Amino acid sequence: KGEYVQIKVADTGAGIPEDVIAKVFDPFFTTKPVGKGTGLGLSQVHGFVNQAGGSVEIKSKLGAGTEIVIRLPRGEGHAGVHEAEVLAEGAGTVLLVEDNPDVATSSTVLLEELGYRVKWVTDAESAMREIERDGIDIVFSDIVMPGKLDGLGLARNLRRSHPHMPVVLATGYSDASRKSGSEFLLLRKPYELHELSNALETARSSVA
Ligand SMILES: Nc1ncnc2c1ncn2[C@@H]1O[C@H](COP(=O)(O)OP(=O)(O)OP(=O)(O)O)[C@@H](O)[C@H]1O
Ligand SMILES: [Mg+2]
Known part of the structure; x- marks a missing residue:
């Protein structure tokens, strides 16, 4: 089955009750008060790990703490290629x-680095309102966001x-x-600078 790298993160916090633990990886699920948590922390971990071909497991004991184990397939290439x-x-x-x-x-740091x-x-x-106002040359949008x-x-x-507005989704x-299919240019998070650069370039040239 190949080699995996395992990352274990544990705390000594309150632990997670059984009825909650089944939902912790759901997008927007949070037990924090409004404005304190987005409920996206663990669901993003789940997303990243799955897209990388790995797995994530969570174990918790009430009053004792929580342990998260992430397994990722070991890469064969070299970093920095x-x-x-x-x-x-x-x-x-x-x-x-x-x-x-x-x-x-x-x-923002990456986009500014690209110029x-x-x-x-x-x-x-808000994006629709901003675009109506003019001055926007290209739209780069997350897919999963709260709101209608x-x-x-x-x-x-x-x-x-x-x-004629170039659009890139992430x-x-x-x-x-999967839902967006091949309708739009799509970047999978986490992405690298050259992937972001290429996606924006492709979007710009495809509507020009
Ligand atoms: N280490 C932990 N100890 C106890 N409960 C946790 C822990 N991590 C997550 N949870 C529970 O899982 C829920 C979902 O976690 P997740 O990280 O997805 O969102 P969040 O922490 O609520 O919000 P955000 O990560 O955006 O601040 C939390 O609201 C909390 O109930
Ligand atoms: Mg969190």
């Missing part, structure tokens, strides 16, 4: 649609209302990527 790659110079303003502030911050200006909004409705419209809905709306969930 893309170092020599020349990345295309980005131009114009990217509308970044991302509900998680940490992800938005790291995406794009970045305008950030946290949901699809998700990233896929946003992309479908835009195809009708702004057929997701950490294999379910979400």
